[in-house]
Amino acid sequence: MFGKRAGTSLSKQQDKPADDPVSEGKNAPAASIASSKSPEKITKAKTTEPKKRASKPESTARSEEYYAIKTMIFNALIDTIDLGQLAQLDQTSAAEEIRDIVSEIISIKNVVMSVAEQESLLQDICHDVLGYGPLEPLLARDDIADIMVNGSGSVFIEVAGKVEKTNVRFRDNGQLMNICQRIVSQVGRRVDESSPICDARLADGSRVNVIAPPLALDGPTLTIRKFKRDKLTMQDLVKFGSISPAAARVLGVIGASRCNVLISGGTGSGKTTLLNCMTAYIDPAERIITCEDAAELQLQQPHVVRLETRPPNLEGSGMITMTDLVKNCLRMRPERIIVGEVRGPEAFDLLQAMNTGHDGSMGTLHANSPREALSRLESMITMGGFSLPSRTIREMIAGSIDVVIQAARLRDGSRRITHISEVLGMEGEVIVTQDIVLYEIDGEDEDGNIAGEHRSTGIARPAFWDRARYYGLEKELAEALDEAEG
Ligand SMILES: Nc1ncnc2c1ncn2[C@@H]1O[C@H](COP(=O)(O)OP(=O)(O)OP(=O)(O)O)[C@@H](O)[C@H]1O
Ligand SMILES: [Mg+2]
Numbered sequence: 001m002f003g004k005r006a007g008t009s010l011s012k013q014q015d016k017p018a019d020d021p022v023s024e025g026k027n028a029p030a031a032s033i034a035s036s037k038s039p040e041k042i043t044k045a046k047t048t049e050p051k052k053r054a055s056k057p058e059s060t061a062r063s064e065e066y067y068a069i070k071t072m073i074f075n076a077l078i079d080t081i082d083l084g085q086l087a088q089l090d091q092t093s094a095a096e097e098i099r100d101i102v103s104e105i106i107s108i109k110n111v112v113m114s115v116a117e118q119e120s121l122l123q124d125i126c127h128d129v130l131g132y133g134p135l136e137p138l139l140a141r142d143d144i145a146d147i148m149v150n151g152s153g154s155v156f157i158e159v160a161g162k163v164e165k166t167n168v169r170f171r172d173n174g175q176l177m178n179i180c181q182r183i184v185s186q187v188g189r190r191v192d193e194s195s196p197i198c199d200a201r202l203a204d205g206s207r208v209n210v211i212a213p214p215l216a217l218d219g220p221t222l223t224i225r226k227f228k229r230d231k232l233t234m235q236d237l238v239k240f241g242s243i244s245p246a247a248a249r250v251l252g253v254i255g256a257s258r259c260n261v262l263i264s265g266g267t268g269s270g271k272t273t274l275l276n277c278m279t280a281y282i283d284p285a286e287r288i289i290t291c292e293d294a295a296e297l298q299l300q301q302p303h304v305v306r307l308e309t310r311p312p313n314l315e316g317s318g319m320i321t322m323t324d325l326v327k328n329c330l331r332m333r334p335e336r337i338i339v340g341e342v343r344g345p346e347a348f349d350l351l352q353a354m355n356t357g358h359d360g361s362m363g364t365l366h367a368n369s370p371r372e373a374l375s376r377l378e379s380m381i382t383m384g385g386f387s388l389p390s391r392t393i394r395e396m397i398a399g400s401i402d403v404v405i406q407a408a409r410l411r412d413g414s415r416r417i418t419h420i421s422e423v424l425g426m427e428g429e430v431i432v433t434q435d436i437v438l439y440e441i442d443g444e445d446e447d448g449n450i451a452g453e454h455r456s457t458g459i460a461r462p463a464f465w466d467r468a469r470y471y472g473l474e475k476e477l478a479e480a481l482d483e484a485e486g
Helices: 039-048 064-080 083-088 091-108 115-130 133-140 173-185 234-239 245-256 271-279 322-329 346-355 370-383 390-400 465-470 474-485
Strands: 144-150 155-159 162-165 197-201 207-211 221-225 261-265 288-292 304-308 336-339 362-366 403-409 415-427 430-444 450-456
Touching (some): 064 091, 064 115, 083 091, 091 115, 115 133, 133 144, 133 155, 173 207, 173 221, 234 245, 234 271, 245 271, 245 403, 245 415, 245 430, 245 450, 245 474, 261 271, 288 322, 304 322, 322 336, 322 346, 336 346, 346 370, 346 390, 362 370, 370 390, 370 415, 370 430, 390 415, 450 474
Parallel strands (some): 261 362, 288 336, 336 362
Antiparallel strands (some): 144 155, 144 221, 155 162, 197 207, 207 221, 403 415, 415 430, 430 450
């Protein structure tokens, strides 16, 4: 079973430093995985090794002793297997191979463990060798929105809108850096002292950012926005109370009657999720082009072209920006353009597109209120080097954007749609907006959860009424607004 390297004894391996040669791709032993083992060495090891007792490997907290034993077994395993051959096996066979070898090491080293403890240790080791190490159990959970690793000993997650610290930890910053390296290498990038910032994506679509020392002072810092396989739908948002059924109907009309929409909100407030929900109202016959930094949207329509920006390569060339994509989009006969996140000069091109027959285009933007969203849009254009008078830029914004929807994560962790506002036009130098539906906070219940309600502001005929009528949706809009008034 053991493919032992010549001259390597298990007792010697125990003294190895705890770096992780797997991910560095070095120290791969030349012997085969399934070569013969040396019975004398096994017997010798048995007699010389003192009995070790593994502490109970609980999923919550693990002792230093557990980590010490894991490191020792891990090092013995690395010296024993041929990583090159292991890499050729599929996940299941590789895991089986590792399982056999680890069981044998445990018996040779006289580590006393229950079956359950051994199983848990085995799983940890498989994750280290074949996957993303201690991150694997977190990646497997579908209830986690974000994973935030701030150096090897500090891992936080966001579950149900609340950030909590986990007991997950990495052996050291070396192991964490190796895992970061493994993640970014999948998108052909490298992260090290000379290029310490990197965006990447996991195979499942999760969005990853790595920032390494010397920029990150406490070790490699990894942020993962978990990809949700089952995207939330508007019905889910209604179920969670993020939006009322009546306000969801209003959003339905906005989406279907081809209003140009800006979704505004803070980090992680649910902008992309809401954008995805809004796209559900698009007619299946329309040709839609999406532009994103990392593809997150999952449109259900049959006629969708998905585009993604590209960072510069290692030599610093080949970068494709959002502006490049939006500009190119216009030559692709789009009916609607969806921009995942507007954060720079592409704002100008998007507004131009909205103004020139691509009604129903949508985008998200970081801002704390609909008014702030509009002024951010203006500063993005100004900073993009367009030497236009600010009045012209504002006129362009007022003429292009129909509706701003605000998403927010409230202090109790819940995510809500707090404003549905429309842009009416200009009055003097100022863009005039009007709220149609607002989330009003009434108070807090005894568990600290925010209680409130979505209420219509009483506007019976929003400015997009004519648009809704054109698409035959004025009755639906009137009913929805009536219902929202309660
Ligand atoms: N209304 C909601 N209720 C519950 N969970 C939600 C809601 N909206 C979004 N989420 C969850 O919150 C997380 C963040 O959502 P999303 O990616 O849409 O945020 P974002 O505002 O686009 O973030 P970023 O600013 O990082 O782009 C996701 O895991 C998503 O499933
Ligand atoms: Mg987003």
